[in-house]
Amino acid sequence: MTRRLNVRVDHACCVGNAMCLATAPGVFAHNDHRQSEVVDPEGESEEKILEAAFNCPTRAIRVEIAEGGEQLFP
């Protein structure tokens, strides 16, 4: 069974370079301000979401397990 994740983007940090969109296009999309938004936290595998978070140059992506709130990244 796939565990549900809470995925958030800190807009104070996001510089809009779209790396997360390239890695996990089912989860992230740009908003009108060209910053990343989470459109579907279940849109990609956990591995892809964590890869996107790890590769974000400003560490703007926060990932935690929905049930219990354990932080997976950063």
Ligand code: SF4
């Ligand atoms: S990779 Fe990070 S900085 Fe780039 S668009 Fe995504 S959240 Fe923003």
